[in-house]
Amino acid sequence: MFQYGEKMHEVLKLSVKESLMRGLFFAMTGFAGNFIIISVLYSGGLLVSEQAISVGELSSFLLYAAYTGVSIGGLSTFYSDINRGLGASSRIWEIIDRKPSIPISGGLKPLTGPKGDISFQNIVFSYPNRPDAPIINGLNLEIPSGQRYALVGHSGSGKSTLGHLLLRLYDPQNGQICLDKTDIKIYDPVWLHSHIGVVSQEPILFSGTVRENIAYGREQFTENEIIDVAKEANAYDFIVNKFPDGFNTVVGERGVLLSGGQKQRIAISRALLKNPKILLLDEATSALDAESEKLIQEALQRLSKGRTVLTIAHRLSTIKNADKLAVLFNGKIVELDSYDALMSIENGLFKKLNKNQILTS
Ligand SMILES: Nc1ncnc2c1ncn2[C@@H]1O[C@H](COP(=O)(O)OP(=O)(O)OP(=O)(O)O)[C@@H](O)[C@H]1O
Ligand SMILES: [Mg+2]
Structure with missing residues (x-):
């Protein structure tokens, strides 16, 4: 000051x-x-x-x-x-x-949606503004269609970065990311984005109404669809009962008028409305009260059904619900198995992470 x-x-x-x-x-x-x-x-x-x-x-x-x-x-x-x-x-x-290094559109647009097999092969990546500090360094990970994988690791280990790569916001310097055995660079970025739902660590809302924010990315929708997804995301109650104008309530610049948990549930509604085959969930690190935590977990469970899910997990409940956990350390996946299997490894990294309570329970 x-x-x-x-x-x-x-x-x-x-x-x-x-x-x-x-x-x-x-x-x-x-x-x-x-x-x-x-x-x-x-x-x-x-x-x-x-x-x-x-x-x-x-x-x-x-x-x-x-x-x-x-x-x-x-x-x-x-x-x-x-x-x-x-x-x-x-x-x-x-x-x-300025010519973007990643095209905004153009490329393969399959007529049907993807099956949802994802594979990261030998990925090496550093951010353009820090080229000599690779965040991801020789990473391999296969996520079969319909499976729920949780990514865990220290803060700053590159978990969100891996999500950015899957969305092709950046291209890796080395290696390939494939969707259904085809490099994601071959696909039209618009097509790719339309099949990946994202609930990010800090959901971005626009200064519009709740309805506009849920429908963002969809041109045609019915009022019933909006209500259904809001119910599924456990957002309906607070929208209708706590907001002065219900779905027409303005959320303020970047959603400042909403709490963290409310923003997340609106982001989940948006992802549900999009109905994507692949889900990328970046859990918020900030603590929520037990009640909203439970509501969000429930909503995420519903959202995950029948999709390939990569959750960047900070919460024990998410980790226990995942089919497999991938532990990211020094730019590589060093452990990959179920929660119980990883906890039974003597001196295992996940066991240590768990003990040091980097995960919120
Ligand atoms: N746009 C960027 N430009 C340069 N470096 C970045 C950028 N975004 C992230 N980084 C760096 O990359 C590393 C990994 O960041 P990332 O956000 O992937 O971590 P994270 O594992 O998601 O951490 P957290 O659990 O805290 O969310 C960090 O050291 C960070 O400083
Ligand atoms: Mg992160």
């Missing part, structure tokens, strides 16, 4: 200085302009009284001089305006001309 105050004070001092200088500049130019006019009138007056020039000649001289002066002054502001415009537009052109 103190630092902020200090910086604001600095800005204030600079603005006062700018205003003073500006005032001084315009006072000087105004004064100089008027002084010149008076001098011309004075010496012109002398010339008229000596009958060297006529009054008409003096006034036309003054008029022309004033026109020329104003026009030259205008030119200088015109020049600076043009420069300012060019500077601003060059930044816009830069953005327009």
